Amino acid sequence: MLNKYARAFFTRVLTPFAAFLLRRGVSPDAVTLIGTAGVVAGALVFFPRGEFFWGTIVITLFVFSDLVDGNMARQAGLSSRWGAFLDSTLDRVADGAIFGGFALWYAGNGDDNVMCAVAIFCLASGQVVSYTKARGESIGLPVAVNGLVERAERLVVSLVAAGVAGLHGFGVPGVQVLLPIALWAVAVGSAVTLGQRVVTVRRESAEADAAGAVGGADGTGGATGARGSEAT
Numbered sequence: 358m359l360n361k362y363a364r365a366f367f368t369r370v371l372t373p374f375a376a377f378l379l380r381r382g383v384s385p386d387a388v389t390l391i392g393t394a395g396v397v398a399g400a401l402v403f404f405p406r407g408e409f410f411w412g413t414i415v416i417t418l419f420v421f422s423d424l425v426d427g428n429m430a431r432q433a434g435l436s437s438r439w440g441a442f443l444d445s446t447l448d449r450v451a452d453g454a455i456f457g458g459f460a461l462w463y464a465g466n467g468d469d470n471v472m473c474a475v476a477i478f479c480l481a482s483g484q485v486v487s488y489t490k491a492r493g494e495s496i497g498l499p500v501a502v503n504g505l506v507e508r509a510e511r512l513v514v515s516l517v518a519a520g521v522a523g524l525h526g527f528g529v530p531g532v533q534v535l536l537p538i539a540l541w542a543v544a545v546g547s548a549v550t551l552g553q554r555v556v557t558v559r560r561e562s563a564e565a566d567a568a569g570a571v572g573g574a575d576g577t578g579g580a581t582g583a584r585g586s587e588a589t
């Protein structure tokens with residue numbers, strides 16, 4: 358939903374900054390790499406210590422690089438398969454650090470095994486949700502569904518809650534409860550989204566197989582080959 362409605366707004370806002378970076382000779386790949394490094398550092402330095410406000414501030418400063426890199430690539434006519442691969446792969450790294458940071462807090466001084474498990478579920482289910490689309494597309498299906506909770510929703514819900522919950526450290530009472538609520542919401546939403554995508558891939562693959570649009574016993578039309586499909 359955010360991807361559909363907010364992306365156009367952020368594209369307009371970030372285009373001048375993306376153009377500025379291009380003029381300074383910065384490459385889209387550099388922005389992708391530095392942005393991911395900043396998110397990972399923010400998440401793993403601050404979240405495991407329960408410093409949610411500062412962790413969220415640092416992550417927010419860097420996470421928008423994920424919108425800037427593609428914007429730069431498109432403006433400069435530099436969009437590439439490599440860039441698409443790098444962008445998506447490092448998204449998974451950044452997400453792992455964010456939800457891993459929450460899990461480490463609950464496994465340590467946060468001392469809550471249930472919330473540690475919920476954070477790990479958010480991490481794993483988010484990665485699988487993204488994988489369903491990547492794998493479905495790799496076997497030639499459109500995967501024409503985004504689902505209830507995409508990456509932007511996972512990040513906005515959990516980071517806004519973490520940032521506000523972090524205000525507890527400045528004496529604001531009662532706000533800590535927002536983080537567990539947000540993580541539960543992301544966990545349930547990701548499970549629903551996973552179901553939506555699996556059902557869509559199941560339907561699309563049945564339709565494609567019936568139409569003979571793809572050949573081969575593994576349904577890949579030979580595009581990946583049986584070994585390739587086992588290996589991914």
Ligand SMILES: CCCCCCCC/C=C\CCCCCCCC(=O)OC[C@H](COP(=O)(O)O[C@@H]1[C@H](O)[C@H](OP(=O)(O)O)[C@@H](O)[C@H](O)[C@H]1O)OC(=O)CCCCCCC/C=C\CCCCCCCC
Pocket residue numbers: 359360363364367413414417420421423424444445448483486487488490491506507508509512513516517520521
């Ligand atoms: C007193 C208050 C203190 C609290 C301070 C809090 C400050 C702000 C807190 C949080 C802000 C969080 C912002 C997070 C923004 C995330 C932006 C982003 O990176 O989105 C990425 C997303 C996807 O991009 P890609 O196409 O590159 O990625 C694809 C995607 O990952 C696919 O995954 P899937 O969805 O399938 O799971 C992969 O399949 C694919 O491989 C991959 O390529 O980009 C978008 O979706 C674009 C829309 C972004 C919309 C951002 C909205 C930000 C909105 C509000 C932030 C302001 C909050 C203010 C809080 C105030 C609190 C009081």
Ligand SMILES: Nc1ccn([C@@H]2O[C@H](COP(=O)(O)O)[C@@H](O)[C@H]2O)c(=O)n1
Pocket residue numbers: 385386387389423424425426427428430431435436437438439440441442443444
């Ligand atoms: N280093 C990069 C990063 C991205 N791209 C291209 O942008 C697309 C992603 O756009 P976002 O707005 O979601 O960042 C990606 O699929 C690539 O085509 C790139 O070329 N190099």
Ligand SMILES: [Mg+2]
Pocket residue numbers: 422423424425426427444
């Ligand atoms: Mg990007």
Ligand SMILES: [Mg+2]
Pocket residue numbers: 423444445448
């Ligand atoms: Mg991305």
